Amino acid sequence: MMITRGFFRGIDRARNRVFVVQKSTRAVRFNHVESPSTHENTCPCPPTTHIKSPPQVGAKETHIKTIFDSWNVSNPVESAETLPASFYTDPQIYEAEKRTVFGSNWLYAGHVTELKHEGDYITGTYAQKPYIVVRAEDGQLRAFYNICRHHAMTVTQAPAGNTTEFVCNYHGWKYALNGRLKAAVGVKGIRDFAASKVSLYPIKMKQVGPMIFLHFGGQDEDSSHVESGHEELRDTNYEKLSFVVRKDYKLNCNWKVFVDNYLDGGMHVKYAHPDLASNLDLSTYTTETRHKYSVQKAAASSSDRVSGTAHYVYLYPNFMINRYGDWMDTNLVIPTGVNECIVRMDYYLTDEKLKEKDWIEKSLASSHKVQEEDVWLCEGVQVGLESGVYNVGRYAPSFEKGMHDFHKTLYTEISQ
Numbered sequence: 001m002m003i004t005r006g007f008f009r010g011i012d013r014a015r016n017r018v019f020v021v022q023k024s025t026r027a028v029r030f031n032h033v034e035s036p037s038t039h040e041n042t043c044p045c046p047p048t049t050h051i052k053s054p055p056q057v058g059a060k061e062t063h064i065k066t067i068f069d070s071w072n073v074s075n076p077v078e079s080a081e082t083l084p085a086s087f088y089t090d091p092q093i094y095e096a097e098k099r100t101v102f103g104s105n106w107l108y109a110g111h112v113t114e115l116k117h118e119g120d121y122i123t124g125t126y127a128q129k130p131y132i133v134v135r136a137e138d139g140q141l142r143a144f145y146n147i148c149r150h151h152a153m154t155v156t157q158a159p160a161g162n163t164t165e166f167v168c169n170y171h172g173w174k175y176a177l178n179g180r181l182k183a184a185v186g187v188k189g190i191r192d193f194a195a196s197k198v199s200l201y202p203i204k205m206k207q208v209g210p211m212i213f214l215h216f217g218g219q220d221e222d223s224s225h226v227e228s229g230h231e232e233l234r235d236t237n238y239e240k241l242s243f244v245v246r247k248d249y250k251l252n253c254n255w256k257v258f259v260d261n262y263l264d265g266g267m268h269v270k271y272a273h274p275d276l277a278s279n280l281d282l283s284t285y286t287t288e289t290r291h292k293y294s295v296q297k298a299a300a301s302s303s304d305r306v307s308g309t310a311h312y313v314y315l316y317p318n319f320m321i322n323r324y325g326d327w328m329d330t331n332l333v334i335p336t337g338v339n340e341c342i343v344r345m346d347y348y349l350t351d352e353k354l355k356e357k358d359w360i361e362k363s364l365a366s367s368h369k370v371q372e373e374d375v376w377l378c379e380g381v382q383v384g385l386e387s388g389v390y391n392v393g394r395y396a397p398s399f400e401k402g403m404h405d406f407h408k409t410l411y412t413e414i415s416q
Contacts, residue, residue: 077404081392085385088254094338096414098127106213108319119162136177144200225292241348253382255341265399279306292316294402326350
């Protein structure tokens with residue numbers, strides 16, 4: 001018997017075969033191969049690298065499969081349990097969401113009012129993919145990865161601005177607004193390189209009404225749910241509203257907790273948002289659900305902030321549009337970790353109300369109170385999810401069918 005490259009190797013004469021034992025910190029693996037036809041005990045033996053072990057399922061694959069097997073996507077809302085806590089706390093689930101949910105769906109990037117003029121641009125990041133959306137020289141919107149083609153530096157670090165070109169602060173490479181490389185420093189003597197053929201990596205982009213969406217890859221490019229949201233809101237003149245202000249809220253919870261809170265059919269409003277509840281006739285609350293889309297509606301009670309019918313539109317996976325009275329606000333949920341996210345609130349208003357500064361401040365203060373109440377709720381839920389005590393709950397069928405549909409869609413995407 002001899003040791004070769006971390007393997008014990010020997011001959012079993014009784015059974016006329018070579019046996020190989022590989023040393024491992026976790027286990028000892030026996031691999032059996034036929035002995036040489038000469039039946040000689042002397043080497044050379046076949047190289048150990050040629051001996052193949054049976055394929056084994058890794059610990060990570062086994063772990064995530066166990067999580068997937070813990071929920072039945074086929075159960076109707078009346079008999080279904082909610083997503084298990086591990087879907088909100090497990091890093092592997094979060095990584096799967098980054099690859100699938102945020103890698104193969106249309107994701108909201110911005111509003112056309114942010115990009116009125118040539119050279120206006122906005123930036124952001126989804127699942128570690130930095131992007132730029134810019135109004136190019138020809139007046140068209142373009143979207144690119146915010147990554148220099150030289151050594152991968154972000155070409156701009158500003159959240160928004162106006163420019164005539166993008167200049168990488170690392171080595172000075174310059175890009176036109178259409179993404180084309182204009183100047184490359186230090187390429188004298190380089191071979192097989194044509195600057196005219198180099199551009200920032202493009203990203204698929206779609207404008208629906210005043211909303212701009214990006215698609216980072218994958219096969220499913222269906223945007224019918226986005227179109228549904230546009231059709232729902234078209235008659236409210238939401239395209240003609242003016243931008244007022246942006247507020248970001250950092251939440252210590254998984255991004256899905258906030259989405260769940262939004263999709264509970266208004267069930268929590270009278271308990272957690274008493275001021276908001278006084279502005280709505282909750283007896284009129286309805287929910288309509290379609291694939292990757294839902295709209296909740298409620299008639300307004302007597303209020304100078306909420307009037308007519310309030311529309312709460314959800315576009316899978318992480319974007320909400322709230323249209324009520326003279327106001328519209330959008331909620332964009334940006335995952336930043338397995339148990340943290342940012343909720344970006346953009347507020348828009350009819351032009352007739354833009355001069356009423358005191359009324360605007362009062363309305364924004366009321367909205368801020370609601371958001372603080374939701375932050376408190378969502379972070380409290382995350383504490384329970386991470387406790388190790390709670391695993392699953394139940395849906396309230398008359399309220400939470402939108403939440404159930406969200407869970408089914410997400411589960412189907414990440415488990416495939």
